Amino acid sequence: MGNRSRIVLLALGIFFVGVAVMARFYAYPTLAVAPPDQVAHTTSTTTQDGTVFVVATQKETQLPLTSTRTVRGDVVAAEKIGQALNREVVVFDTAVVTDDDPAYAFPSEDDAKRDDKAPLSFVQERVVLDAHTGEAIAWDPDKATDNSGEYITTTLKTEDRKRPGDQVFKDGHQGLVLKFPFGTEKKTYKFWDSTLRQAFPIEFKGETELLGLKVYKFVQEIPKSEVPQAAKLKVPGALIGEKGQPSVVVDRSYQNTRTLWIEPVTGAIIKGEEKQLATIDYNGEVKITATDATIGYDDATVKKNVEGATVDGKAEGGYAEKASQLNLIGFWVPLLSLILGLLLLGLAGFLSLRPKARRAA
Incomplete structure (x- = not known):
């Protein structure tokens, strides 16, 4: 995988981690x-x-x-x-x-x-x-x-x-x-x-x-x-x-x-x-x-x-619906976004290390 693909993965990982942080610490307190x-x-x-x-x-x-x-x-x-x-x-x-x-x-x-x-x-x-x-x-x-x-x-x-x-x-x-x-x-x-x-x-x-x-x-x-x-x-x-x-x-x-x-x-x-x-x-x-x-x-x-x-x-x-919306913003969106972001960052890091490992072999 080329440098451009790794940069895309890195950017997406940072984006989803940012979404998790914004949802939990900004969107949820606002709502x-x-x-x-x-x-x-x-x-x-x-x-x-x-x-x-x-x-x-x-x-x-x-x-x-x-x-x-x-x-x-x-x-x-x-x-x-x-x-x-x-x-x-x-x-x-x-x-x-x-x-x-x-x-x-x-x-x-x-x-x-x-x-x-x-x-x-x-x-x-x-x-x-x-x-x-x-x-x-x-x-x-x-x-x-x-x-x-x-x-x-x-x-x-x-x-x-x-x-x-x-x-x-x-x-x-x-x-x-x-x-x-x-x-x-x-x-x-x-x-x-x-x-x-x-x-x-x-x-x-x-x-x-x-x-x-x-x-x-x-x-x-x-x-x-x-x-x-x-x-x-x-x-x-x-x-x-x-x-x-x-x-x-x-x-x-x-x-x-x-x-x-x-x-x-x-x-x-x-x-x-x-x-x-x-x-x-x-x-x-x-x-x-x-x-x-x-x-x-x-x-x-x-x-x-x-x-x-x-x-x-x-x-x-209508507190059943309101609770579902808050729970989505305050828990599920941050959790899933954080997991996806960390996976993308981990994959980008893994791919960045692969060429070095091959040259060493």
């Missing part, structure tokens, strides 16, 4: 980021009626519950905060509404009975996350003069938003919040709990499949804890058997077993389930069951997360 304009909807339901304390009737009641979560990315805020922190971030606004009406919609601002039509539970948050790992990033509220900073609230009133430094939101969001890292590992992470305003360990418990997609199962055990309150919680004495007192100060306790099924390549949450127990306690004794329910993603949400679907004209979910 393995959470999209800043992401919009996602999830629906969770109880498999059987949950127990909730209905304020209007002042009674514990068995009700079917539906919880809907909406997540929307704020591209403008992500760009501003990313530039200020000199790192890739995403900013998401989330709202979780839980009610016995699966089609619950907030009443209009001018509705005279707006307060009477509040859902059983409502939590709204703005979180700033690392675009690669999904971990919460502290954002100084002093810099967030345009309200781009993180907050948490249980009402629709802007003045009720709790920001980092507040009594019930001291350190802001912590740990993982809406997703796991790209390339999720089989280890223990810390995952955010909105009720207690802090992150707790969530442990890897094994592999399984959902609709043919490999997922990692993680379980988080949150022990019974007192829920932080901005002001002391008071209830009528008669409600807890203290008829001689017009009102008494009580504690609200909460515990939860949260199970998440994660697609490991993308870090996406494919399915979630929670077994919640919240009570009203007086002098260390449980007096009222505020919530006792097991609620988890419905089948349609899991299917959408795996196979993908279009919601309001925008594609959501």
